[in-house]
Amino acid sequence: RAELFAGCDWFDEKWLWEPKGRAPVLSDLRLVFRMRACPIDLLVLFPNSLHSALLAFLGGARQRIGYVRDCRGWLLTGKVFPPRKGRKIQPRPMVESYLRLAEAVGCPPESPHLELHCTxxxxxxxxxxxxxxxxxxxxxxxxxxxxxxxxxxxxxxxxxxxxxxxxxxxxxxxxxxxxxxxxxxxxxxxxxxxxxxxxxxxxxxxxxxxxxxxxxxxxxxxxxxxxxxxxxxxxxxxxxxxxxxxxxxxxxxxxxxxxxxxxxxxxxxxxxxxxxxxxxxxxxxxxxxxxxxxxxxxxxxxxxxxxxxxxxxxxxx
Known part of the structure; x- marks a missing residue:
């Protein structure tokens, strides 16, 4: 899916991870080895899965920021808690959830405006x-x-x-x-x-x-x-x-x-x-x-x- 971001200049590098591809285990291992070869100081986890947090941990990322969901809180160094009503997580717009993660690592509040470009x-x-x-x-x-x-x-x-x-x-x-x-x-x-x-x-x-x-x-x-x-x-x-x-x-x-x-x-x-x-x-x-x-x-x-x-x-x- 890296092709989706072609035409956008927000990244210095793009690493492709395919958890649902033909060889998901191999894709996981490649990502872990690549992270270990290029030590990561801070990693923001936009997926809410235990799987993504485990890979960040195994890859050696020093700070791992993400939502406390899917029994993965113990893998995070920076915990962001989703809104709840009782024990139930309350739904909210995905763009708002992502912006809260960015703010958790010190980014200023931003507009929810979306952006993509064509090459x-x-x-x-x-x-x-x-x-x-x-x-x-x-x-x-x-x-x-x-x-x-x-x-x-x-x-x-x-x-x-x-x-x-x-x-x-x-x-x-x-x-x-x-x-x-x-x-x-x-x-x-x-x-x-x-x-x-x-x-x-x-x-x-x-x-x-x-x-x-x-x-x-x-x-x-x-x-x-x-x-x-x-x-x-x-x-x-x-x-x-x-x-x-x-x-x-x-x-x-x-x-x-x-x-x-x-x-x-x-x-x-x-x-x-x-x-x-x-x-x-x-x-x-x-x-x-x-x-x-x-x-x-x-x-x-x-x-x-x-x-x-x-x-x-x-x-x-």
Whole structure:
């Protein structure tokens, strides 16, 4: 995922750690040996896992700062306690949690503004993809993200996306770019083939699909519609207006006053279960989030008239 930060100048070095890769133990060992070869004075742990704290300890980091969670407090030299109500940890926006960690090591309070940049090569890839699918530079584009890396419970029904894409192209002048990864390639193609419209295309024909390509495509969209997924947060950091479809997660995790986002969810007793697969088997959190509701939110975001575009979005009025 180091490619995600290409174009950003915040780091002197980037070390890649892949705890969920093909060889996680080997990745752990490489990281530990590398830390020991380059003694670390201070290490801030953004993951809340025992695993990450154990690696920091084994790697010899002298100061290890992180939240006291997952039975790992004994591994931390600088303990930050999450807010609780009784014994239960209270949810709060992730960006706020990360900023509190930065403040714990002496950083001044900062704005929660998110930021990502594209490299010249990524910009070229984005231009080439739009050109290859026949999209006009003069026509605004909505990115329709289909992502399922966190499990099927977060995926909108394919039929809903098909209906939504049809509504957009039949009732507005916008282009629809279906953004997906290699595992969703077939579904992205099915959406486009079923809609069968010159203004509904996908980027999955690009030879190497990764975060860099997704970032390049999202950067060229004026609006992004997405479930609560990695691409959604990439789009937020790129400054894109968002419509976020929440299923087993809740909006509080992604809340950020600097992000223009319309958060849609179904108010169910099981809201916020965080399960990758619906434990009840009905998947109502996504099934009942109808495409008509998403389209109405889209129309509200771009302007009251369907096909009338807000100047704020950087497209034609």
């Amino acid at each position: 010249p090569e990524e910009k070229r890839i984005g231009e080439e993809i739009f050109r290859s699918v026949g999209f006009s530079e003069e026509t605004p584009t909505v990115g329709l993200v289909y992502a399922g890396a966190q499990g099927p419970a977060r995926r909108p029904p394919v039929e809903h996306y098909i209906q939504l894409a049809k509504m957009v192209v039949s009732q507005t002048e916008w282009q629809v770019l279906v953004v997906a990864g290699p595992d969703e390639r077939e579904i992205a193609c099915r959406i486009c083939q079923t809609v069968s419209h010159s203004r509904v295309k996908t980027m999955v024909h690009w030879p190497s699909l990764g975060l860099s390509v997704a970032k390049a495509c999202l950067a060229r969209c004026q609006v992004v519609i997405s479930p609560d997924s990695g691409p959604r947060h990439i789009a937020a950091a790129l400054g894109k207006p968002l419509i976020t479809l929440y299923g087993p997660t809740t909006p509080i995790w992604g809340e950020n006053p600097t992000v223009k986002s319309m958060d849609l969810f179904v108010d169910l007793p099981c809201l916020g279960c965080l399960k990758p697969v619906c434990p009840y088997g009905h998947h109502k959190c996504m099934q009942e989030l109808k495409p008509e509701r998403v389209f109405e939110a889209f129309c509200s975001l771009i302007g009251q008239g369907r096909g009338v575009f807000c100047d704020e979005l950087g497209v034609a009025a």
